[in-house]
Amino acid sequence: MPMELARNWRLRRQRLSLEGAQCAACGHLVFPTRPVCPKCRSRQLQPYRFSGRGEVYSFSTVYEPPAGFEGYAPYTVAQVRLAEGPLVTAQLTDVDADSVYIGMKVEMVTRKLFEDGENGLLVYGYKFRPPVMAPTNGHVSADVLAHTEPQHEAQAPVLVAN
Amino acid sequence: MKPNRPVGIVGYGAYVPRFRIKAAEIARVWGAGEGGLPIEEKAVSGLDEDVISMSIEAARNALRRAQIDPQEIGAVWVGSESHPYAVKPSSTLVAEAIEATPLVSAADWQFACKAGTEAMQAAFGYIGSGMVHYALAIGADTAQGRPGDALEYTTGAGAAAFILGPGEESLAVLEESLSYVTDTPDFFRRPYMHYPEHGNRFTGDPAYFHHSVTAGQKLLEQLGRTAKDYTWAVFHQPNVKFPSKAAQMLGFSPEQIAPGLLVGQIGNTYAGASPIGLTATLDVAQPGDRIFMVSFGSGAGSDALSLQVTDAIVERRKRAAPTLAYVKRREEVDYATYARLRGKLQMA
Numbered sequence: 001m002p003m004e005l006a007r008n009w010r011l012r013r014q015r016l017s018l019e020g021a022q023c024a025a026c027g028h029l030v031f032p033t034r035p036v037c038p039k040c041r042s043r044q045l046q047p048y049r050f051s052g053r054g055e056v057y058s059f060s061t062v063y064e065p066p067a068g069f070e071g072y073a074p075y076t077v078a079q080v081r082l083a084e085g086p087l088v089t090a091q092l093t094d095v096d097a098d099s100v101y102i103g104m105k106v107e108m109v110t111r112k113l114f115e116d117g118e119n120g121l122l123v124y125g126y127k128f129r130p131p132v133m134a135p136t137n138g139h140v141s142a143d144v145l146a147h148t149e150p151q152h153e154a155q156a157p158v159l160v161a162n
Numbered sequence: 163m164k165p166n167r168p169v170g171i172v173g174y175g176a177y178v179p180r181f182r183i184k185a186a187e188i189a190r191v192w193g194a195g196e197g198g199l200p201i202e203e204k205a206v207s208g209l210d211e212d213v214i215s216m217s218i219e220a221a222r223n224a225l226r227r228a229q230i231d232p233q234e235i236g237a238v239w240v241g242s243e244s245h246p247y248a249v250k251p252s253s254t255l256v257a258e259a260i261e262a263t264p265l266v267s268a269a270d271w272q273f274a275c276k277a278g279t280e281a282m283q284a285a286f287g288y289i290g291s292g293m294v295h296y297a298l299a300i301g302a303d304t305a306q307g308r309p310g311d312a313l314e315y316t317t318g319a320g321a322a323a324f325i326l327g328p329g330e331e332s333l334a335v336l337e338e339s340l341s342y343v344t345d346t347p348d349f350f351r352r353p354y355m356h357y358p359e360h361g362n363r364f365t366g367d368p369a370y371f372h373h374s375v376t377a378g379q380k381l382l383e384q385l386g387r388t389a390k391d392y393t394w395a396v397f398h399q400p401n402v403k404f405p406s407k408a409a410q411m412l413g414f415s416p417e418q419i420a421p422g423l424l425v426g427q428i429g430n431t432y433a434g435a436s437p438i439g440l441t442a443t444l445d446v447a448q449p450g451d452r453i454f455m456v457s458f459g460s461g462a463g464s465d466a467l468s469l470q471v472t473d474a475i476v477e478r479r480k481r482a483a484p485t486l487a488y489v490k491r492r493e494e495v496d497y498a499t500y501a502r503l504r505g506k507l508q509m510a
């Protein structure tokens with residue numbers, strides 16, 4: 001147990017911020033970080049935070065998950081090609097398995113990855129999902145006012161405030 | 163209340179999970195009639211979502227709008243009644259995920275549905291005194307109601323985050339605020355209990371209405387204003403009827419509260435409720451508009467805030483997904499799926 005706590009803690013920047021590394025000698029980007037640049041063998045790697053944007057390179061849906069993930073099945077695991085180049089293997093979320101396709105644009109989100117039993121640590125990290133939406137142009141759309149009509153008024157049940 | 167130097171909102175962001183369950187579907191399961199359902203549908207968090215994950219996404223949206231260095235954030239405060247741990251802060255993980263650590267104050271706040279605005283009030287003081295330059299205040303909840311209880315129709319999930327800072331950098335400046343609190347035990351949950359207890363109708367007049375309306379009246383009096391001096395108003399929203407009635411009692415029109423009244427579509431998001439109403443209102447507000455906001459938390463109390471929108475809103479709101487993008491992103495689920503997502507089935 002203490003070993004796992006320490007390991008999870010060491011991985012926090014990688015998991016929460018999608019932190020990999022950039023080779024100071026040749027500029028090559030890697031995720032996750034490693035001691036030696038796979039391209040030029042330099043040991044001068046600096047932390048590098050990826051944007052979290054990318055697209056699905058390959059994927060498969062897991063119906064019989066490993067221990068600890070049973071409650072989440074079925075779920076889709078994808079290799080995501082990050083906009084900056086490296087491939088990351090991660091779960092997809094907020095998407096139905098049958099609507100995933102190769103080349104689908106995705107963005108990184110931080111979600112709960114697993115629970116270490118009922119008493120243990122909650123482990124959070126990156127997953128990917130279809131982008132929520134491009135930002136607005138800042139104008140008021142007519143349906144903003146239209147969609148908040150008062151609901152049914154008749155025979156109100158007990159309304160509880162809290 | 164007002165700090166010695168101007169303070170305000172530098173960036174804001176919302177998050178709402180994509181699952182929805184209709185109140186009519188809950189009524190179907192429990193054999194209740196569909197007449198007078200308190201909302202249309204509510205947001206339900208996914209298996210991999212909780213207050214921490216929702217707070218992180220809302221905070222990242224706020225950061226996108228503020229475009230500040232997260233290392234300049236001096237406080238990360240998360241208000242909720244559904245923190246994932248009983249002991250261990252949510253705020254440390256949120257601060258780590260947005261890279262505001264390690265020179266930062268972090269704490270979790272608890273005051274039922276007003277924990278988020280309580281964190282905002284305190285943050286205004288921290289900034290106004292010059293102790294920190296920016297503070298991040300979040301209201302977030304994945305609320306739970308006992309199956310079949312009146313609460314189950316409305317307990318939703320969502321989060322709103324605000325990066326607060328100096329007035330001159332703000333997209334909305336705080337004009338004045340106040341807090342109105344009494345010991346009114348309308349709703350509570352003891353340790354180790356999964357679901358809360360509540361006083362049914364007792365939660366209405368002596369709790370919600372008394373605190374919301376009095377806080378609102380007192381703030382208007384302090385400012386020498388009426389509802390007509392405001393373009394928009396936002397209230398705590400445990401259902402559609404209560405905020406509509408509280409607004410009416412204070413003289414606000416249905417149009418003034420419309421953009422920030424989302425409970426019919428996402429449910430009562432507890433500590434996220436009036437804060438998400440505020441993010442949705444900021445999405446449509448124009449420079450110069452005044453926004454009146456009143457939260458409510460059982461126990462009980464209200465925070466009332468008066469804000470004025472600045473020119474910075476126009477550029478900054480475009481930098482992240484608007485609140486309605488999350489509200490409209492929806493995947494409807496039936497009661498069985500909902501029960502699985504919310505852990506309402508005990509397997510052992």
Ligand SMILES: [Zn+2]
Pocket residue numbers: 023024025026027028037038039040041042
């Ligand atoms: Zn290299």
